[in-house]
Amino acid sequence: MSLPSPPRHLIYVDVSIVSGGSLPIPTPTFPRPVINVSFAENVPSTKVQIDTAKDRSGSDNNNIEYSIVQDEGSDKFLLTLNRTASKTLLYLSNKVPLDREEMDRYVLNVSAQDDGIPVRIGYLKVNVLVLDANDNAPTFSSELYELNISESAPMNAFVFQMTASDVDSGPNGSVKYRLIDSYDGQFAIDSNSGDVTVAKSPLNCPSSCLISTNSMRAQTRSCSEFTCMISVEAFDSGQPQMSSRSYLAIYLLAENNHSPVTSFTNVQSNNTLFLSMNSLKDETVISIVKISDDDRGDNGRVTLSLTSGNELSVFRLDPSSISVMYLLKIANVDVERRAKKLIYNLNFLASDFGTPRRWS
CATH class of the missing domain: 2.60.40.60 (Cadherins)
Known part of the structure; x- marks a missing residue:
C-alpha cells in the first residue's frame, strides 16, 4: 500500500x-x-x-x-x-x-x-x-326423521328442513336436494335450502303399520295413522357426482271435517218404507242401512243407533259383518204388538268417534 x-x-x-x-x-x-x-x-x-x-x-x-x-x-x-x-x-x-x-x-x-x-x-x-377431490358424499345427521302434520295443512306450508353436509370444498362440497318420492306431487323441496313444503292440499297418505326402508325399520305409532315416507336425496356438484339419502316419515293428523251420511235400501224417495206387518216373520231384514264418512281414522269410524219411534220394540238394528252396514230387522215380538200402530216414524242417529264428534 x-x-x-x-x-x-x-x-x-x-x-x-x-x-x-x-x-x-x-x-x-x-x-x-x-x-x-x-x-x-x-x-x-x-x-x-x-x-x-x-x-x-x-x-x-x-x-x-x-x-x-x-x-x-x-x-x-x-x-x-x-x-x-x-x-x-x-x-x-x-x-x-x-x-x-x-x-x-x-x-x-x-x-x-x-x-x-x-x-x-x-x-x-x-x-x-x-x-380437493370429490371423495366424500353428502351426509345427513340421521337416516330417518319423523314429524306430525295436519292433513289439512295449506299449500306451501312448511313441513321440515332436510340438512346434509359435505366435507369436500368448492363444488365438491356444494349440497343440493331433491325428492325421490313426492307422493303424487303432494310435497316439494327447495333444492338449495332443503325446505320441504306442502304442494297439494288436503294431504292423503296411505295407512301403514310398518314402514321399511333400505337400512332401517320404523314402527308407526298405530295402524290407524296415515304416513307418507318421503325419500330425500342430497347430492353435490362434483365430478363424479356423489349423493346419499335420508327418509322423512310424515304422520298425518286427521281432522274431523265430515259428518256421517246414511242411506237405506228398499225405501222410497221420501224415506218411506211400506211393509205388511202381519205377514213378516221374526228377524226379517227389511232394510240395509249404509253409513259413510269421508274422514279417516277415528274421525271416519261410525256407529248407528235407533233413537226414537221404536217404543214398542218392533224393530231391531243389528251390525253386519261389514262395519259400515247395519241390518234393520223385525224384532221377535208378537203380531198383535206390531199391529198396534199403522205408521212408525223411526229416527236414526249416525255418529263418528272423532274429536269433536259429528252426528247426522
Missing part, C-alpha cells in the same frame, strides 16, 4: 488473510426463498419439480445435498435428485396419498447443504396446498 504523501497522523489498518487468497464462501441460495406447490389428494407419488440452490464458491463446493427438515407432516414427503452432467433436477413427491379433509396444507423447510469446510446451509420454505 502506498500513500501520496507522508501521513500527519498514525493510521491503523486491519488485515484479514484468507487461505489460498480466495473470497469468503457464500451460503447455498435458492432463486426464491418461498415457493407454493400443490398436490391432488388421494393420488400417490405425485412429483413436483422445484428449483435447486446455487453455490458460487467454485467447482470444489458445488456438490449440494438436499433434505427436508423434520416437522409436522414432513414424513409424508420425499426429495429426489436427478443429476446429469449439465444439470441437477430436484423433485418433491408425496410418499403416501394425501387426504385434504385430514390436512389441507403443509409447510416444509428444505435445506441445501454444500460439502465445503466449513459447511454452509441454505433454506427454502415450501407451502404445499392439497387440492
